[in-house]
Amino acid sequence: MTDVAEAGVEAINTNVLAERAGISVGSVYQYFSNKEAILAALGERYIQQLSNNIITALQQDVSGLDFTTIVSQVIDPMIAFERQYPAFRHLNAGQEGQITLAEAAQTVEQEILTNIYK
Structure with missing residues (x-):
């Protein structure tokens, strides 16, 4: 089965994501408005x-x-x-008005520096 790491973000759709999660597409849309929202949540989870x-x-x-x-x-x-x-490296979960993985990575870098120089 195709996944983000193999095919990249462009090849993934909500049907594939629902199948991979073992749920219906309708269930996916109860929690996420679209594929980008799913990928944004996944990216934020990875960054955390x-x-x-x-x-x-x-x-x-x-x-x-x-x-x-x-x-x-x-x-x-x-x-x-x-x-x-x-x-993780294939995600670019940013949408207009949302934090991008690059911005989140900068936050992680700042936390690292803060901990190093305490």
């Missing part, structure tokens, strides 16, 4: 998960660790996230 993973990694006690180990503690969770959710 990634942000939580990175913040958790940054809050570990790194005193006494060398720089390479410290960087690995931040980068490794990001790589693991990319492997677990390959569709």
Whole structure:
């Protein structure tokens, strides 16, 4: 079955998404107005998960660790996230008036910097 990671956002429609979720298309439209709304919600969920993973990694006690180990503690969770959710990089969930993944990523970067320089 086609998914975002394989075919890209353009190849996905609400029928495919409903089938993949095991629900009717009508059920999809009870919660989301269109495909873009679904993808926006998915993108926001991914960004929140990634942000939580990175913040958790940054809050570990790194005193006494060398720089390479410290960087690995931040980068490794990001790589693991990319492997677990390959569709993440294919999403561009932004619509006019909504936050885009790029803007959300900037928010994550700011949280990282805030935690580093506390």
